[in-house]
Amino acid sequence: MPSTPSHVVNVPVNQIREITQAAWATPDAIVLSIGEPAFPVARHVLEAAMAALDRDDTNYTPNAGIAPVRAAFSERFSRRSGVDDDPSRVFVVAGAQQGLHLALSTLIGVGDEVLVPDPGYPTFTMTVGLLGGVPVSYPLVPQHGFQPRIEDLRNLVTERTKVLMLNSPSNPLGSVFDHELTRELVRFAHEQDLWIVSDECYEAFTYDVPHVSPARFDAGGPEAVPQAREARVITSLTLSKTYGLTGLRIGALVTPPGMEPLLSNVMEATVSCVSAPSQYAGLAALTGPQDYVSTALEHYRSNRDAATSVLDSLGIDYLDASGAFYLWADLSFATGGDVRTWTRTFLSERGVALAPGTAFGSMGEGWVRIALCGRTDELVEGLSRLPAPPRS
Numbered sequence: 001m002p003s004t005p006s007h008v009v010n011v012p013v014n015q016i017r018e019i020t021q022a023a024w025a026t027p028d029a030i031v032l033s034i035g036e037p038a039f040p041v042a043r044h045v046l047e048a049a050m051a052a053l054d055r056d057d058t059n060y061t062p063n064a065g066i067a068p069v070r071a072a073f074s075e076r077f078s079r080r081s082g083v084d085d086d087p088s089r090v091f092v093v094a095g096a097q098q099g100l101h102l103a104l105s106t107l108i109g110v111g112d113e114v115l116v117p118d119p120g121y122p123t124f125t126m127t128v129g130l131l132g133g134v135p136v137s138y139p140l141v142p143q144h145g146f147q148p149r150i151e152d153l154r155n156l157v158t159e160r161t162k163v164l165m166l167n168s169p170s171n172p173l174g175s176v177f178d179h180e181l182t183r184e185l186v187r188f189a190h191e192q193d194l195w196i197v198s199d200e201c202y203e204a205f206t207y208d209v210p211h212v213s214p215a216r217f218d219a220g221g222p223e224a225v226p227q228a229r230e231a232r233v234i235t236s237l238t239l240s241k242t243y244g245l246t247g248l249r250i251g252a253l254v255t256p257p258g259m260e261p262l263l264s265n266v267m268e269a270t271v272s273c274v275s276a277p278s279q280y281a282g283l284a285a286l287t288g289p290q291d292y293v294s295t296a297l298e299h300y301r302s303n304r305d306a307a308t309s310v311l312d313s314l315g316i317d318y319l320d321a322s323g324a325f326y327l328w329a330d331l332s333f334a335t336g337g338d339v340r341t342w343t344r345t346f347l348s349e350r351g352v353a354l355a356p357g358t359a360f361g362s363m364g365e366g367w368v369r370i371a372l373c374g375r376t377d378e379l380v381e382g383l384s385r386l387p388a389p390p391r392s
Helices: 015-024 043-052 067-081 095-107 122-130 151-154 181-189 260-268 274-287 293-315 339-350 378-386
Strands: 090-093 112-118 132-137 161-167 193-198 235-238 251-254 326-330 367-371
Touching: 015 090, 015 339, 043 274, 067 090, 067 235, 067 251, 067 274, 090 095, 090 260, 095 122, 095 161, 095 235, 095 251, 095 260, 112 122, 122 132, 132 151, 132 235, 151 181, 161 181, 181 193, 293 326, 293 378
Parallel strands: 112 132, 112 161, 161 193, 193 235
Antiparallel strands: 090 251, 235 251, 326 367
16 A cells, blocks of 8 residues: 655644544443534524525525625624725635634745744644644743743744734633734734734634734734735634534634735645535625524633633633633643543543643643633533542
């Protein structure tokens, strides 16, 4: 049998899927390991997809998506980010993950380096490696509130560094970049001649703090930094989390001017286009009633508060989430230096699935990610089964 390339063989296992699939095979397990919204999809969104099927609107669309969907994404991004966007810069993609692959496929070659957060979403590293690039982790540590530091990034840049990956609100941390940090990160990328891929999948869900898009500070943005002579921020958006459309696979890339022909070619070579019914569902979500988003936001806030109450009662430390729908908790007192194994044991013995911190990088050892998007009663019951730290 012919050999498989090493950069494919060496793509790491996604430990979130690993523990979640084990939980799905465990009777009556409480699954707190995956970010699957618990609300039913809004009826008008389902009807839009069904209407597309009824009229047999199942043909190819343009690579970048149908014009009304691109316009709807552009309008939402402009309104929420403050950036004067143009629909011609919007590419409709098959979910944020395909968008990430599309963006990186256009930006890096074999051996090129990408700065990725640690802890950070695992497919950042997986996708870079799959494309033959080299993921270089930048540390997010408790002493600095799990926020990136410019000096750490600067020490990692080499002549092969091409891209800085940013993620705010963060999965898995629930942290949010403030205005000043976001501006300094964009300034740094321009000084170092780097692209930015900004994962903003959770931009709809922040708690008492604003979401600040790096595009605000890019060339053409309302607060462009002096170093920004040309645009270099690619923004990744999705409807999976915002509207609970995880299985319909629809998102968007908001790109700098001039990238459209290149992205179109790469899109054609991967998935050609997103399915038309999914695009019409996305259009209905973006332009129709927004009750789902407001209801989900309050549910996630309430679940965050319920979860932190349980952790406080047990004496377990955590990072208080300012965004997304995850809680990052310190179980190092119980995990024995191997949180991946501990989560499997906890699932088999206590019937609760938590995502091990090492799914998100080596800096996550001893930590777990708790998904806050499900039923409140299951969340509280699952967390009540956690061990308490030993008393000093």
